[in-house]
Amino acid sequence: MTSLKNITKRVNAEDRFDTPYAERLHTQLEAANELFQDKLHKIKLLSKRAETADIRQIKELSDIVPLLFAHTTYKSYPENWLTEGQWDRMGKWLQTLSATPVEGIDTDSVSDLDGWLKALENTEHFVSCSSGTTGKCSMINASMADRHMSRANHAAGFEWATGCSQDNSFKIMGVAPVARSVRNDDSRDAIANAFGNGSDFQFPCEPITVGRISHMVSMRRAIADGTAKPEDVAEFEATSARRAKDMNEGVIKTAEALIESRGEKLLICGMFSTLYQVAELVREKGYSGKDFSADNAMLVGGGLKGANLPDNYREYILETFNIPDHKIYQYYGMQELNTTMPRCSAGRYHVPPWIILLLLDQGGDNLITETEGEVEGRAGFLDLSVEGRWGGVISGDKIKVNYGQCECGAHGPSINSDIVRYSDLPGGDKISCSGTIDAYVRGAS
Template sequence: MSGTTTQRDEIVERLDARFQELRQQVPVLKQRADDEGITEIARREDMIPLLFPHTTYKSYPESLIAKGQWAQLNRWLDSLSAHRVEGVDVSDVVDVDGYIDALEAVGHLVSSSSGTSGKSSFLNKSVQDREVSMQNMLDCLTDLGIHRDNSWHVIPVGPETGLSGHNALRDLIYKEYGRPDGIERPSGAEASGHYAYMARLSAMRKAMADGTAAPDELATHEASAAARQAENERRLRHWAEQIIEHRTEKIFFNSQFPNLFRLTEILRELGMKEGDITGENAMTAGGGLKGMSLPADYQNQIFRMLNIDPSRFFHYYSMQELNIRLPKCASGRYHVPSELVLFVLDKNGEALAPESDGKVEGRAAFFDTTVDGRWGGTITGDKISVELGDCSCGRTGPTVDADITRYSDLADDDKITCAGTTDAYVRGFLED
């Protein structure tokens, strides 16, 4: 991508330094580099064969989980990790939740996708990764002007998952922003068994799609889903009642859009109108709609009902492969922080996409220089459009347009050329 010669040289130097540091630590990276004959990063293009497709982190055989072969899953995870996954006691593990607990007990803070669309991914993260990510959240909020003064009621709107990463971020917001006499969280036991539930959900969706779901299995699934939905509604109603009671005081909302929109619906059901909530409230939100269909103006409806001024709204683009967030500016564009190196690739992930008139469109790929637990290079499933010049908000550097789509949602499908090769490397480590 464009930039001064000095800037490009500095980026290449950073990439090569990280490559030299990790090539002997991450087994799959070493094999990929050896096969490609890459011994140094002399230009940005040298990195492209070394960026791991996002599917790499779900390249394990599903039979390992189905048969409870946790020691083998350790070997798979080790091949993608910078810190050895050895000696992890999995003798008492019976499901994915227990497996992740066993890894966390010895410092492997594995992040996993929910698996709502199928097979879950597993990314090894270190304590340092988590600390960097949480500090980045605080830094981004401070840059926006939301200061840590413990003057806010804090409302983490979403359902409790019991996941340690979610809990850590929730507790961080409470600690740094929450007032001592803040709104209390809804009563109820801490959630557990998240991954087991998501695995059952994925299996049931597959069975329903191919017509093999038995009536009793379907009934059990529907009852479980209804119970979870009822619990989420109970929590949202608790928050809505507390918002009404504290409607003139500052509230910091931390959630995803589907739950925030449902919260506004409940507030209307309880008689609230736009303008009734007058506290100078703030909000942070990441992620998309998680497959839900909402009105085109859903964000504006949320902002108006909860009294969220755009200057107090932290929206960002990120993913579980990254520690660092791309904050959205007042001009509606995501800015690439200095800790990230952005690559815009062609659809197949084989080469840099061509630039034209200061713009480039293609498949998003990143190298996160802060990642500690594994290799920081990722080819995503996202199609993005990037402006290479200065942003109208006044900041410099490349920016990503807010209209981000997934290749899997397009007719072309999500095919990354090197994905099969990388998956084969991982299978090879299991067979050794």
């Protein structure tokens, strides 16, 4: 698997986000075929998709398109299996999407989703989850090798985007509560190990687990449709009130910690919504701008998450903590991919060579082959670095791509930061293959 190994080891290469599209394509296709041949008979759904499309090897980009999984695939289990704790059935479902057997899982003492995820971890199935507004989690399996690659990419992306050296010189300030998961833990550890000096501060609020998030969303739905029991509603409201109180206190304590550490070299990590709240408090206490070190940097995960912030929120936050625009690290990614795409100084997300970008039509059936200028379509990807599952996915995102040289100077595919979810557009999100894939996975499990 020469091409595959060569392309994935470039995570630490200086030109990892600067390779012309035409130069990377041949090696990418060779690597994609190597990966496909290795995973074909290990992953049930991939085998089924290849059989249906009569794909025996990957020679062209168009050969990959029928092999992509709809992003909804990772939540295609019957919801009652999760709510009723049918963990053996959930394991069989997960097996249809995994490259190694999901077996030997001790579920006797498992009482909830968090417990099941921990039992999977004990057999080196590291499942990352995301919970949408429906309350139904996407569950994406990963191996230990996937975790190592994800960590390396996260540190490399920060270094490339900000120019900061991996010299352990920053005091890391966690300015937001972080959901407890293997993937989030790995991301935090990667930055801490590469850039942190060991004197970290973390937002003083109990981390919330995937299981608790899923339960909260389900309860909101049950309350809305009138099926929630009175005692469950009371418990939910008490928990929500306690969480809100902890959050408000956490913002105050975080603002105080930042003021106290203002003379140190800080790497401030969080989401814009919480960062803005903290910045307001810091300014109310009479500090901003030059009160903070000129060597500071920032890492921002996620979007606004529905927060209603003023148009100048970004500038306001950066000015508060004396951070130049080129020292803020943002990235584009999704749970279905193992690695992320860093944002450059020109405001575009750069696709590394181990991720094949496949721009598709709205239904996700056909490849858009145009490569001149800014091209718009549905984002599809094949992450060649993934070991524990198949890394091909049709996303729910509408994107604009340029395959040439970016204004920042880097070559290769880059994505405009103006990304829209098809689910937010008139007509909603309709991927042609999603129903077929979901039906097969449920049947096979």
